Amino acid sequence: MTKRQKQRLVRGALYLVFVAGVLAVGLLADWETTRRNFFNAALAREMFPDVLTIAARNTLLYTFLAFSFGLAFGLLLALMRLSSIRPYRWLATVYIETFRGLPALLTIFLVGIGIPIAFGTRWPTLVTITLGLGIVAAAYMAETIRAGIEGVPKGQMEAARSLGMSYTWAMISIVIPQGFRIIIPPLTNELVLLIKDTSLLFVIGTTPATKELLKFGRDLLNTHANATPLIVVGAVYLAITVPLTQLVRVLERRNARSR
């Protein structure tokens, strides 16, 4: 058998397996029950407008808060990692490795139960949420931001310093703005990850007014014993995240062209 014939045979076999799989799913699944349990139009309709005005709104709000916190704190960590002062570098490295290495759920959980124990009172939910998710976000963003700053040619800092600008001013007005331009695509990716990670915030404990999308969907799943709410919130997630990932693609293409 020639190499070409062999290839054709393998490809044919793969198609066959695929078609058989699709047929098996199509014939064996109980479509009527599935439709009733996952695509209940009446139940889906009932979810509106709350799924948007409460759940999606909360998801976006938590994302925004955690992202802002993560960005500010991540920038600080990145600068510490690039610092000439050894303890700063060391501290930042330990922080970043710790919170990138732990499951986000564990960190959020620890913040959720840790604050009331450590400070004797419950803090406002928004603060706890911002911290819980923001601490994790900062660790990831710090590495992205550091890469961005290191991606700016050394000559930029030198030119700024040669004009008499201080290190801090040169960073703020020359290096950091250029670094951020480089990392807008990966940072947007992290935003998308963060949107999805808001679904972990249920462990902090929520009231009807503070539910985010997934918690909102799961609670309805439990009360109605029907999975339609999960399909609906899934669609809402996609409506938010897909445009963003497309945006990343456009930005990356533009970055590639400008180089």
Add this chain to the structure above:
Amino acid sequence: MATPANEVPAIEVRALHKSFGDLEVLKGIDFSVMPGEVVCVIGPSGSGKSTLLRCVNRLEESSSGQVLIEGDDITHPDADVDALRSRIGMVFQAFNLFPHLSVLRNLTIAQQRVRRRSRAEAREVAARTLERVGLSDKIDAYPSHLSGGQQQRVAIARALSMEPDMMLFDEPTSALDPELVGEVLAVMRDLARDGMTMMVVTHEMGFAKEVGDRVVFMDDGVVVEEGPPRKILTDPQHERTRRFLQMVG
């Protein structure tokens, strides 16, 4: 400048040593530039001439020795390096314009932040220096839209906008296409004619001969010889200088 010429050197380098790890790049340099003087530093690559230039405004930390800027020691641990640097303009081989800022902003940002000039004042100075390098029409352009020669002229204008007492040039034409070298050298020639104190690391022997008041030949981390351009370039005393000049042609 109020200081009369021949009194305090603009740049005075004393017993300067610089090592990168085990590699000794500067092996005790003594050297000075007087106010209004144009000194061209020549020598083979790896001779330490760029390192010397970068030690003058302390972009590179020296290992030992001193650099005095108009009498102030910039290598001293307590020196106000930023203030001293603002008196020294520097032009880089790779231009190093700020690509995210317009030409105008490239020229005004340090004026405002370091010289504490108002926006209007900084703008006025920027317009004046751009005219001096012949690029008034590019004030709103971005660096990426300029040719290499234009970028380097903007970089010179950026340094001039700080109204420095002296200018350092680190191989300012080495990254340029041959047809763009002339416009940059013309700007530098004008500067020299206007009495600017200049220290120029260069491979442009024609420029050194025509514009330089003095030529310094460096090789292997030491100053081999220095003197009037015509003498050094046509009648060098040292074998190493002779060999170098033969090579560059």
